[in-house]
Amino acid sequence: EVQLLESGGGLVQPGGSLRLSCAASGFRFNMYAMSWVRQAPGKGLEWVSSIRNSGDSADYADSVKGRFTVSRDNSKNTFYLQMNSLRAEDSAVYYCAKSRFYMDVWGKGTTVTVSS
Amino acid sequence: DIQMTQSPSTLSASAGDRVTITCRASQNISRWLAWYQQKPGQAPKLLIYKASTLESGVPSRFSGSGSGTEFTVTISSLQPDDFATYYCQQYDTYSTFGQGTRVEVK
Numbered sequence: 366e367v368q369l370l371e372s373g374g375g376l377v378q379p380g381g382s383l384r385l386s387c388a389a390s391g392f393r394f395n396m397y398a399m400s401w402v403r404q405a406p407g408k409g410l411e412w413v414s415s416i417r418n419s420g421d422s423a424d425y426a427d428s429v430k431g432r433f434t435v436s437r438d439n440s441k442n443t444f445y446l447q448m449n450s451l452r453a454e455d456s457a458v459y460y461c462a463k464s465r466f467y468m469d470v471w472g473k474g475t476t477v478t479v480s481s
Numbered sequence: 482d483i484q485m486t487q488s489p490s491t492l493s494a495s496a497g498d499r500v501t502i503t504c505r506a507s508q509n510i511s512r513w514l515a516w517y518q519q520k521p522g523q524a525p526k527l528l529i530y531k532a533s534t535l536e537s538g539v540p541s542r543f544s545g546s547g548s549g550t551e552f553t554v555t556i557s558s559l560q561p562d563d564f565a566t567y568y569c570q571q572y573d574t575y576s577t578f579g580q581g582t583r584v585e586v587k
Binding site: 400402409410411412415424426427460465466467468469471472473474 | 482523580
């Protein structure tokens, strides 16, 4: 079964850091780009970042550029989102998704709350 | 940046109705558009990609059309399971989602 499982969410103070992980199974992970998409409470979907299958290139939304870094470890079928300098407006459910184009597989999401 | 605008924001309909949601892109995205369905507390589910290609397992009552800057998704006969929020997404240049259209019970 194709599956994505996020972890690492939690409560963090403004200015703090958090690293999210997304573990993939059921498909050839190293063949696919992967993405992070977030959804603030009661709001719509916002693309955050995508990383190519080799990990040598990544893109970011302007709202997170310079603060967030995406990476992957193909040997572990896992990719990551390092989030620094967190702000209240980064509070959201963070989903990982397969592909950087149309996203055909999604995880269930992990919740990040930025609050003092 | 490419902006995506959906209309309407909310659509009230009854089971059996034919419903259409529109998505407009701020610039030409060819056919690089996807549609998703999301229910409360769940992750989005891919319905349609490349503007009109139905994802495997998605009922044939869903259809998509359009190219360039204007796109639609149509549900030919609304079923109880279809009451949800729908999002379009462009993937021509990075990725951008529309603001969503909530389909609610009339």
